[in-house]
Amino acid sequence: MTLTISNLQVSIGGAKILRGVDLALQPGKVHGLAGESGSGKTMTGLATLGLLPHGATTSGRVDLAGRDLLTMPVRELNQVRGKEVAMVFQDPATSLHPMLTVGRQLTEHMRHHLRLDKATARAKAFELLGKVRIPGAEAALKRYPHQFSGGMRQRIAIAVALACSPKVLIADEPTTALDVTVQAGVLRLLRSLCDDLGLAVLLVTHDLGVMSAVADEVSVMKDGLVVETGPRERVLRTPSHAYTRSLLDALPGETA
Amino acid sequence: MTLLTVDDLVVEHRTPGRPAVRAVAGAGLTVSSGEVVGLVGESGCGKSTLARAVCGLVPATSGNITFQGGPVRPLGLRRRHRSLLGIQMVFQDPYSSLNPRRKIGAQIADGLAVAGDTTTTPADLLERVGLPRGFEGRHPHEFSGGQRQRIAIARALAARPALLIGDEPISALDASAQAKVATLMRELAVSSGAGLLFISHDLSVVRIIADRIAVMYLGKIVETGPTAEVWANPRHPYTKALLGAIPAADGAGHLPAELAGDVPDPADPPGGCRFHPRCPVAMDVCRAKEPDFTPVACWLHEPA
Numbered sequence: 024m025t026l027t028i029s030n031l032q033v034s035i036g037g038a039k040i041l042r043g044v045d046l047a048l049q050p051g052k053v054h055g056l057a058g059e060s061g062s063g064k065t066m067t068g069l070a071t072l073g074l075l076p077h078g079a080t081t082s083g084r085v086d087l088a089g090r091d092l093l094t095m096p097v098r099e100l101n102q103v104r105g106k107e108v109a110m111v112f113q114d115p116a117t118s119l120h121p122m123l124t125v126g127r128q129l130t131e132h133m134r135h136h137l138r139l140d141k142a143t144a145r146a147k148a149f150e151l152l153g154k155v156r157i158p159g160a161e162a163a164l165k166r167y168p169h170q171f172s173g174g175m176r177q178r179i180a181i182a183v184a185l186a187c188s189p190k191v192l193i194a195d196e197p198t199t200a201l202d203v204t205v206q207a208g209v210l211r212l213l214r215s216l217c218d219d220l221g222l223a224v225l226l227v228t229h230d231l232g233v234m235s236a237v238a239d240e241v242s243v244m245k246d247g248l249v250v251e252t253g254p255r256e257r258v259l260r261t262p263s264h265a266y267t268r269s270l271l272d273a274l275p276g277e278t279a
Numbered sequence: 280m281t282l283l284t285v286d287d288l289v290v291e292h293r294t295p296g297r298p299a300v301r302a303v304a305g306a307g308l309t310v311s312s313g314e315v316v317g318l319v320g321e322s323g324c325g326k327s328t329l330a331r332a333v334c335g336l337v338p339a340t341s342g343n344i345t346f347q348g349g350p351v352r353p354l355g356l357r358r359r360h361r362s363l364l365g366i367q368m369v370f371q372d373p374y375s376s377l378n379p380r381r382k383i384g385a386q387i388a389d390g391l392a393v394a395g396d397t398t399t400t401p402a403d404l405l406e407r408v409g410l411p412r413g414f415e416g417r418h419p420h421e422f423s424g425g426q427r428q429r430i431a432i433a434r435a436l437a438a439r440p441a442l443l444i445g446d447e448p449i450s451a452l453d454a455s456a457q458a459k460v461a462t463l464m465r466e467l468a469v470s471s472g473a474g475l476l477f478i479s480h481d482l483s484v485v486r487i488i489a490d491r492i493a494v495m496y497l498g499k500i501v502e503t504g505p506t507a508e509v510w511a512n513p514r515h516p517y518t519k520a521l522l523g524a525i526p527a528a529d530g531a532g533h534l535p536a537e538l539a540g541d542v543p544d545p546a547d548p549p550g551g552c553r554f555h556p557r558c559p560v561a562m563d564v565c566r567a568k569e570p571d572f573t574p575v576a577c578w579l580h581e582p583a
Contacts, residue, residue, distance in 0.1 A: 060456075172541065173322060200450075202321040202480050203524040207535040210526070214534060232483075232526035236534050259530030271528060 025050050025223040026071065026108070026191045031083035031093075033063075033070055033247075040066050042247040043083070048191060048223040053214065055238030055255070056227045057270065062244040064227045068193045071225075072108055073100050087191070106136040109184035113196040115176035119168040125152075125179055126164030129186055136187045151182040155212060174205030178212065185216065192216075195227045210237050231270060235259050243267045282442055282474045283310040283333065288342035290325070290332050300546045302328035304498030304553075305342070307573070310442060310474040315465050317489030317506065318478045319521070323542055325498040326478045327371075330446045333476070334368050335359065347441060364393050367440035369464070371447040373427035377419040383430050384415025390437025404433040408463060425456030429463070436467055443468045445477045449484060457481065461488050482525060486510060494518045497545060497553045503574045514575045516558045552578065 026048040033041040041063045048054050056064045069075050071085045071092060085092040087107065092100065112118040120128055129151060130144035139147065145164070152160035155178040168176055177197060184192055194213065198206040214237050217224050228234055234241055234255070241258040243251045243266065251264040262268045290303040302325040310316045318326050331337045333344055338353035345351070349362050367390075370376040378386060387401035402412035408429040419427055428448060435443060445464055449457040461477070465488040468475035479485050485492060485506070492509050494502045494517065502515040513519045520538040527533070540557045543549055549556050554577075555565040562578060570576045 203482060203521060203535075204321055204538040207524040207526075207537045211534050211537055230526075231528035235528045235530050235532065236526035237532075255532060256530040259528060 025087070026225075027084075027086040028067070028071065029084045029086070031067065031070060031081070031085065033066055033075060033079055033081050035076060035079045040079075040247055041070065044244070044247070044249055046225070046242060046249065046252075048225055049240075050190065050221045050223050051217060052239040053217050053224040053226050053237050055234040055241045056225060056244060057229065057231060057234055057241060058244035059270075060229065063247040064229075064244050065195055067244070068110070068195050068225060068227050071193060072104055072110060073097070074110075102136070105132050105184075105189075106187040107189050108191040108193065109187070109189040111177070111180050111184050111192065111194040111197045114200050115173060115180045116168070116200070118180050119176060119183070121168055124165055124167055125171075128183055129164070129179075132183075133186045147186070148182075151186055152179075154185070154216075155179070155182045156208075157182070172205075174201050174208060177201060177205075177209055181209075181212065181216075185220075185222075188220075189222070191223045191225070193225045193227070196229070197226070198233060199228070199230070206233070213237055231259065243270065280312050281309050282312050282314075282347060283308075283476070284343070284345040285309070285329070285333065286343045286345070288329065288332060288344060289340045290328050290337055291340045292328075298546045301498055301548070302545060303332065304545075304548070305571075306495065306498065306500050308476075308493055308500060308503075310476050312441065312474050313469055313472050315469065315475040315477060315488055315490045317485035317492045318476060318495060319480065319482055319485050319492060320495035321521075321542055322480055323545070324495045325545070326495050327446050329495070330368070330444050330476065330478050333442075334366055334444060335363055364438060365441040366444065367435040367438050367442075368444045368446060369428070369431050369435050369448045372451045373419075373424060373431050374451070376431055377427060377434075379419050382416055382418060383422075387415070387430070387434045387437050390434045394437065394439040396437070396439065399437070401433075401437070404437050405430075407436070407467065408433045423456075424452050425460055428452060428456075428460050432460075432464060432467065436471065439471070440473050442474045442476065445475065445479075447478055447480070449479065450481065457484055458487065464488070482521065494521065497542060497548055499553060499576065500573075501554065501576045514580050515554075515577045516560055516579075517554050520557075520559075552576075 028044055028046040031041055031044040044067050058064045081093050126148055129148035133139050133144045149160045152163055157163050157178055198209050216222055238255050241255050242249045245266045251267050285308040288303050288306050291299040291301050293299045306329055320326050332339050335351050335354045352360055384401040387404050391399055401415045405414055406412050410429055449461050461484045489506045492506045493500050496517050502518045513522050523536045526535045551567050552565040552570055555561040564578050570578050572582055
């Protein structure tokens with residue numbers, strides 16, 4: 024077990040957003056988290072990294088190698104965020120800094136977390152861009168995010184997330200803003216990184232097709248609760264919960 | 280009845296000191312009354328530019344756009360010509376397409392004034408797009424993205440358009456609101472007898488709402504046909520790649536096929552067929568000559 028969420032509850036301004044979520048991420052596995060918007064899937068991802076909006080109260084436990092991320096002091100949490108647990112967001116156009124070069128964004132936290140000197144960090148950044156298959160890495164490091172296409176930007180965002188070799192990657196709708204052809208590439212990349220690096224991935228998505236393509240385990244959320252969890256094939260082919268069935272039935276014309 | 284005909288349309292974006300970018304490079308398209316046409320393609324293929332040209336927002340470099348029998352003239356300094364008020368557009372981003380400082384009722388009333396409609400009220404239109412009547416006195420910031428897009432649709436419908444254009448109207452919305460807003464646009468357009476040109480990169484939504492589908496690649500329409508037919512039997516290799524990239528929710532764990540390479544620079548398109556550098560079945564003729572036929576612009580489907 025890399026990251027275990029148990030009985031996670033979140034309230035914001037009196038409204039219960041999460042009502043006891045249990046999830047277990049394993050190294051080398053992609054855990055898909057599905058559900059309609061408002062079901063709490065994004066909040067689950069944010070809560071694990073202490074990124075909830077102001078005024079949110081939490082209870083339960085998010086366990087990373089014996090430490091509880093929910094009660095950890097911020098100073099300590101800052102050593103975990105970006106280093107042991109990293110995150111990729113939906114929109115690569117806003118998650119990258121528009122005024123910093125790709126090289127700067129790739130090396131900044133490596134220098135901070137891993138205390139690397141400039142040259143080593145740069146060499147590592149070069150290597151990372153190759154890993155996420157950005158052509159012309161040397162030139163790419165000197166360019167700015169707007170000079171890349173959406174799919175390339177998301178690859179860069181993934182490279183940034185991977186820079187400190189995290190054990191856990193939380194990807195919140197990483198392909199929703201992308202074209203299907205580009206999505207296919209990013210999904211393949213996520214899958215191979217997970218297989219090659221033994222990364223534990225929490226993939227938050229509303230798209231059951233995406234889920235079916237890359238997830239090993241699938242959890243379905245509704246109204247702040249996980250209503251069904253299981254291996255991908257079982258959940259998507261023979262869903263036991265009525266809500267999962269209704270999500271699958273809502274897909275256009277997929278009768279197979 | 281054919282409402283809109285786009286014939287061999289070319290639109291170039293010019294920047295001083297750089298070569299002209301042919302965003303639309305000889306595209307043809309028709310939309311009939313009561314028909315929903317879905318225009319799909321990857322980002323940067325020129326679908327939005329085509330929509331803007333149809334509205335008269337960008338001038339055509341060459342080619343013809345005919346709406347209700349008359350030519351579409353580009354917007355100048357004067358008022359938009361009366362004959363073009365029958366074309367209304369719903370833009371991508373409802374955060375910037377609504378005026379933040381005016382009440383939504385007043386913005387919808389603008390549309391009613393265009394149509395000379397004195398009997399319908401903004402509240403009636405709010406009701407039609409599924410919002411409470413009493414909201415007309417509110418400002419845009421009080422609404423969510425999906426609600427704002429409904430307001431933008433109400434404003435466009437208020438002008439009684441014969442042709443409604445949606446330029447990626449759902450891509451800025453939350454995933455769960457996307458299908459609902461798209462279906463609403465279809466219902467409202469078809470029930471009022473208007474044609475709808477729906478532009479989206481989201482194929483699964485286009486599949487639900489479009490009667491006909493047009494696939495665009497690098498400024499050209501490469502395949503058109505009835506949605507069900509194109510879906511069941513895509514003929515152009517690009518359409519095949521596009522549809523093949525959609526992952527199926529069958530639980531099988533198949534990674535979708537990746538289309539090799541990137542969309543080429545529209546300022547410097549490849550010679551011959553524009554798709555040949557990425558095409559898995561490219562032949563010699565594809566490199567040499569551009570296939571210029573319909574409904575499938577591919578040498579494999581050359582009409583006899």
